[in-house]
Amino acid sequence: MTGVRESAKYIFENADDVSIDLDACQRAAASIYASMLEKSYSTETWSSHVLNPDSKEPATVDWIFVVDLLNFSFWSDVDDKDTGRSDTQRFTVSWLGQQWTGYWSLCAAINRALAEGIPITTPAFWIDKEKCSDDVIRHIFRSETAEQVPMLKERIACLREAGEALTTRFGGSFVGCIAEANESAVELVKLIVDNFPCFRDESEYKGRTVKIYKRAQILVSDIWACFNQQSYGKFTDIDEITMFADYRVPQILHSLGCLKYSDSLTSHVQSLQPIPHNDPREVELRGCSIWSVELIKEEIMKQHPGTKINAILIDFYLWDTAKEIQNEMGEKQEAIQCHRTRSVFY
């Protein structure tokens, strides 16, 4: 296995500032299941997003790889109420006549670059410092507002590192990596974290190296969802993948009562204080999020034996729902703030 589930359990069992309310997880399981049923949540949902590609070809694998290579740290230093709106001057990409922020700003930037004839999904391009100079990448992520894309330097480094690995070891495309995994999602996660250090999302926690692997797991899951469990998306052990420990899903798990924060963590997060990467509180927020989704998943399987559900679909549903709430509530958002860690891992 990937070791993520075991790490999450260890973190949950040793956490000081985050705990899980088992009754709330049971209640949440019922409401999440009902809502997913009503929305007929499935892998089909993935391609329904206007910015996600729906063609099922190798170029789409390259698109998903570059998006999930750079799928980190979009929370804003200026949008203090986390409205997600570009009139707060938060980093915004203009595309298809719309202003995209957060995760969607990344997809919009990639699609805009492709439309401008920049081969930003091609790994060989990322290692050509003439054609793909730092300035070209800066242009790709140009903002409509005062705030620029967070961690641009780190994003450039990720492209260079991954371009090197894909062109020297996997025939120039992540398709080569998928082939080597022989339809095992667990093997593919291992291949990713072994060959691409910027995906190796691990922390030292109370004497142990704990594995979180957020971007490696969402990369495998986006391929699985986009290709509807066929072709490049065909995996025999996809249910071994856990929830992806980002900064958005802990927020909705807290709103559902599943996650409880200590008083000191609550006031730290609500006063928008940063939490350094690898701080025990950060590790506990991430590990307990993963574990609470495992508990919700088990509860759903208990309440509805044989139902086709896994941590990925529950995660996609929770993330999409958290974004809907953010869009609806704007300044009136009552949910707890997302925790503020700058990291290339999520």
Ligand SMILES: Nc1nc2c(c(CN[C@H]3C=C[C@H](O)[C@@H]3O)cn2[C@@H]2O[C@H](COP(=O)(O)O)[C@@H](O)[C@H]2O)c(=O)[nH]1
């Ligand atoms: N756990 C989890 N984290 C996810 C996603 C996604 C996008 N996936 C969607 C795309 C197609 C499918 O339909 C999925 O719904 C992005 N993120 C993370 O969120 C953060 C960005 O948040 P904000 O700044 O508010 O936009 C950042 O850490 C990013 O890595 C997910 O699904 N699950």
